[in-house]
Amino acid sequence: DANRYEGTAQLKDFRISNFHNYMGIIKPKELDSNSDEKIDVQQLSLTDLYKTKTPKAEAEFYWRLTLIISVPLMAFLVIPLSVSNPRQGRLAQILPALLLYLVYFLLASSIKANAGKGRLDPALWFYIINLGYFILAIILNCWDNLFMRKLRLKYIAS
Known part of the structure; x- marks a missing residue:
């Protein structure tokens, strides 16, 4: 048992509806067969x-493959970043590691979005990102030998 008021107060043109039950019909979304x-x-x-x-x-x-590859890749990448100097704080290397992690996943997610729309080749770009980070991890691991x-x-x- 309710009333519904439609209109604007400035024009004083209202439509008042009284109802006991209010229902709305929602049509299902129609899809094309080639969609x-x-x-x-x-x-x-x-x-x-x-x-x-x-x-x-x-x-x-390729997004799922990247998620699988990212775990050992990020672990391999943070090993040299976890070494700290006694004069530095324990958290001195966290910022570069967080930035590398953030850039990796932002690149991967933007490639997934653009590849899903057909703008990019996902195979090429996911291999470039993962290979680039793997080379960076090798360089960082070999830096202090x-x-x-x-x-x-x-x-x-x-």
């Missing part, structure tokens, strides 16, 4: 994503 929206790619398995050749499915497939110290000393002295 990508029919398939919810987030619900598909990894093998089904690999077989499906739509941009959204490919982007989701004996060979690199001699190499840096040689170039600094000359």
Whole structure:
């Protein structure tokens, strides 16, 4: 048992509706038969994503691979960043590690979004990101070994 008032107070033109029960009809969304929206790619398995050749499915497939690869990659990357000097604080290396982590996942998520729309090739860009971070992790892990110290000393002295 309620009233519904429609109109503007300035014009004093109102429509008043009295009702006991109020119902609204919601029509289901109609999809085209060739639309990508029919398939919810987030619900598909990894093998089904690999077989499906739509941009959204490919982007989701490489996003999942990146999530799997990111765990050991980030662990390999933070090993040299966890070493701290006694004169530095324990948290001195957290900011670079957080920034590297943030840039990695922002790049990956923007590539997933653009690849899902068909703007980018997800295979190429996900390999570039993961390979780039793997090379950075190797460089950071080798930065303080004996060979690199001699190499840096040689170039600094000359």
